[in-house]
Amino acid sequence: MSQSNQADHKSVAGLILGAIGVVYGDIGTSPLYTLKECFNPEHGLQLTPANVLGILSLVFWALILIVSFKYVMVIMRADNRGEGGILALMALALRKQGRRRGQFSIFIVLGIAGAALFYGDGMITPAISVLSAVEGLELASTKVHPFILPIAIAVLVGLFMMQAHGTAAVGKLFGPIMVLWFLVLAILGVVNILHDPTILAAINPVYAIRFFLDHHYAAFLALGSVVLAITGGEAIYADMGHFGRRPIRLGWFAFVLPALLINYFGQGALLLHDASARVNPFYHMAPDWALVPLVILATAATVIASQAVISGAFSITAQAIQLGYCPRMDIQHTSDKEIGQIYLPGINWALLVSVIVLVLGFRSSNNLAAAYGIAVTGTMVITTALAYIVLVHGDGWKRYAMWLILTALLIIELAFFASNAMKFFDGGWFPLLIGIAAFVLMTTWKTGRRLLFHRLHDGEMPLESFVDAIEASPPHKVEGTAIFMTGSADTVPHALLHNLKHNKVLHENVMFLTIQSTDIPVVGKKDRLQIKQLSPTFWQVVATYGFNEEPSVPEIIEQCLQETSMPLDMMTTSFFLSRETIVDGKTPAMSWLRRRLFATMQRNAARPTDYFKIPPNRVVEMGTQVEI
Structure with a gap:
C-alpha cells in the first residue's frame, strides 16, 4: 500500500473516531432509557413475549428507516456546500427555490421552527441523559435515592462550567470513551442474547404489525416511547460539515448501529x-460487580452526549446571528486551530439554568421522557419537509422515487409526532413552550431589523451623487482615514451626515464598509471583498461572510491593503458607527409587545466593536432615534 493511501486511511480512521465521539453521543445513550420507558407500568403495556417482540421490532425498524435510511443515506445528500443542519438546509432550500412569494416565507418559518425546537432538545438531552445514568446507582443501594438529584445536578454544573475552557483538550478523550461505551453495549447485549437467541426474530416486521393489530391505540401511544431510540438522529446530519459523509456513514454502519441493535435485543432477551x-433493563443486563463501573462509564457517555448537544446549540446560535435571526452575542473561540469550537456565555448559562429547572421539576428520567419526543419528532418532520425542495428535482423515475421515499418517511414521522403530542400535558408542553419562545424571539429580531433598515435608509441620499457633490465642494479636511460602517451599500450612512452636521469636517480618506451574510457556509477569500473606488478620496468595500464564519474588520482591512493602494493605517483610522434607539412611531409597524421585545434585544446585543473585532479606542458612535 502506498504512503498516500496509508495516510488517507489514517485520516478517515481519525475522522470516524472523532465522529463516534461527537456525532453519536445522543443516540448512543438512548439504550439507557428507551425500553425502560416503553414498558413503564404507568403506560399499561403488559410484559408479554408478543409485546417485547413487537416493541423491539418497532425499535429495530425505526433505527433502520429513520436513522440509517433517512438521515445517513438520503438527507446527507442535501448538503449546503458540505454543511448540514436545519438552518443550512433552510438556506439551501431558499437558494434552490428562489424568492417566490409565499414559498419563501414558508421555508423561513419551517427553518426557524426547526432551529427553535432544537433549543428544547438541547435542554432536555443533558437532563434526561445524566439522570438516567445516575439512576443506575439505585440498583446498588436504595439508600442512594435521596442523592440522585444532587449528584445529577453536580455533574451538569461541572459540564456547563467546563464549556468556557473549550473541548479541544477533552475532545481527544471523547472518541476512545465512546468506543468503549459502544463495545460495552455490544458485549452486554451478546451475553443476554445468548441466553435466548429467539429474540432475534423481532427483526421480522410482522411482529411490529401484529403489535399494532393487537393493541391499536395502546400501540400508537407506545410510538412515543419507541422514538427515544432515534433521538440524536438529527446530529448525524448537523455534524456532517465537521467530519464528512463517508466517515459518518462508515462509523454508523460498521460500529455504532450494530452495537445499538445488539444491546436492544439483549435487553429484550432479558x-x-x-x-x-423492567424497572431498569439496561443496568439489569450487567452483573452486580460491574454495576458501579457501568454507572461511571454511562455518566461519562451522557456527559459526552450532552456536550455534543450544547456545542450544537452554540453553533446554531452563531449561524442564526449571521443569517440575521438573532442579536449579536459574545462569541469566544476556544481553539486557535478549529473554527467550529466556540463558546457563547449567554447561551451556556441560560441552558444550565433551564436544565437544572428541568431536573428539579421532573425529578426522574421517566418523567422527562414524556417531554423529550415532541422536540425531536418536530425537528424530524421539518427536516423532511425542507428536503422535498432540495432533493426532489430532475425528471423521470428518479424524481418520483425520491418523492415517494420522502412521503413515506414523512408519514412515519408524523405518526411519531402525533403519538408524542398525546403527552402534551405530561411534559410535552415544555419543549413546545421553549420552541415557541425561541421562534417569537428570532422572528421578532428579523422583522425588527428589516423595519429598522427601511426606516434608516428611507429617503437617504444616493451614495455616488453625494460623493460627487462633496468632491466638487469639499468641507474642511482632517488627517487620517474614516471608516463608516453601514448596512446599505447604496446610500449615505447617518453617521457621516451627523458628523458633517455637528463637526463640519471630513477625513482625508473615507471608506464605506458594508458587512453582509449569505446563505452558504463559507465564502472564499477571492469572493470576500468587493472594492470600488468612488473618487480619489472615497472608497466603498462590501465584505461577504458565510453563515459559518465570523466577520473581522482587521482581516478586511488587511485584505484591502493586499489588493489595493488604499491609504490605510490603523493608528490614524477612526471607525464611525450608528447606535439606534427604538421609539414608538405614530403608525407602529409592530405590536406593542414585539416593539418592547425588539428594543430590549437591541439594547442587550453585543457591541459592534466586540462582534466585528474593531479596536474600541478607534470608535466613534453616533446616536439616532428610529420610529418603528
Whole structure:
C-alpha cells in the first residue's frame, strides 16, 4: 500500500473516531432509557413475549428507516456546500427555490421552527441523559435515592462550567470513551442474547404489525416511547460539515448501529425471562460487580452526549446571528486551530439554568421522557419537509422515487409526532413552550431589523451623487482615514451626515464598509471583498461572510491593503458607527409587545466593536432615534 493511501486511511480512521465521539453521543445513550420507558407500568403495556417482540421490532425498524435510511443515506445528500443542519438546509432550500412569494416565507418559518425546537432538545438531552445514568446507582443501594438529584445536578454544573475552557483538550478523550461505551453495549447485549437467541426474530416486521393489530391505540401511544431510540438522529446530519459523509456513514454502519441493535435485543432477551428487570433493563443486563463501573462509564457517555448537544446549540446560535435571526452575542473561540469550537456565555448559562429547572421539576428520567419526543419528532418532520425542495428535482423515475421515499418517511414521522403530542400535558408542553419562545424571539429580531433598515435608509441620499457633490465642494479636511460602517451599500450612512452636521469636517480618506451574510457556509477569500473606488478620496468595500464564519474588520482591512493602494493605517483610522434607539412611531409597524421585545434585544446585543473585532479606542458612535 502506498504512503498516500496509508495516510488517507489514517485520516478517515481519525475522522470516524472523532465522529463516534461527537456525532453519536445522543443516540448512543438512548439504550439507557428507551425500553425502560416503553414498558413503564404507568403506560399499561403488559410484559408479554408478543409485546417485547413487537416493541423491539418497532425499535429495530425505526433505527433502520429513520436513522440509517433517512438521515445517513438520503438527507446527507442535501448538503449546503458540505454543511448540514436545519438552518443550512433552510438556506439551501431558499437558494434552490428562489424568492417566490409565499414559498419563501414558508421555508423561513419551517427553518426557524426547526432551529427553535432544537433549543428544547438541547435542554432536555443533558437532563434526561445524566439522570438516567445516575439512576443506575439505585440498583446498588436504595439508600442512594435521596442523592440522585444532587449528584445529577453536580455533574451538569461541572459540564456547563467546563464549556468556557473549550473541548479541544477533552475532545481527544471523547472518541476512545465512546468506543468503549459502544463495545460495552455490544458485549452486554451478546451475553443476554445468548441466553435466548429467539429474540432475534423481532427483526421480522410482522411482529411490529401484529403489535399494532393487537393493541391499536395502546400501540400508537407506545410510538412515543419507541422514538427515544432515534433521538440524536438529527446530529448525524448537523455534524456532517465537521467530519464528512463517508466517515459518518462508515462509523454508523460498521460500529455504532450494530452495537445499538445488539444491546436492544439483549435487553429484550432479558425481559423475556425476568419481569423484574423492567424497572431498569439496561443496568439489569450487567452483573452486580460491574454495576458501579457501568454507572461511571454511562455518566461519562451522557456527559459526552450532552456536550455534543450544547456545542450544537452554540453553533446554531452563531449561524442564526449571521443569517440575521438573532442579536449579536459574545462569541469566544476556544481553539486557535478549529473554527467550529466556540463558546457563547449567554447561551451556556441560560441552558444550565433551564436544565437544572428541568431536573428539579421532573425529578426522574421517566418523567422527562414524556417531554423529550415532541422536540425531536418536530425537528424530524421539518427536516423532511425542507428536503422535498432540495432533493426532489430532475425528471423521470428518479424524481418520483425520491418523492415517494420522502412521503413515506414523512408519514412515519408524523405518526411519531402525533403519538408524542398525546403527552402534551405530561411534559410535552415544555419543549413546545421553549420552541415557541425561541421562534417569537428570532422572528421578532428579523422583522425588527428589516423595519429598522427601511426606516434608516428611507429617503437617504444616493451614495455616488453625494460623493460627487462633496468632491466638487469639499468641507474642511482632517488627517487620517474614516471608516463608516453601514448596512446599505447604496446610500449615505447617518453617521457621516451627523458628523458633517455637528463637526463640519471630513477625513482625508473615507471608506464605506458594508458587512453582509449569505446563505452558504463559507465564502472564499477571492469572493470576500468587493472594492470600488468612488473618487480619489472615497472608497466603498462590501465584505461577504458565510453563515459559518465570523466577520473581522482587521482581516478586511488587511485584505484591502493586499489588493489595493488604499491609504490605510490603523493608528490614524477612526471607525464611525450608528447606535439606534427604538421609539414608538405614530403608525407602529409592530405590536406593542414585539416593539418592547425588539428594543430590549437591541439594547442587550453585543457591541459592534466586540462582534466585528474593531479596536474600541478607534470608535466613534453616533446616536439616532428610529420610529418603528
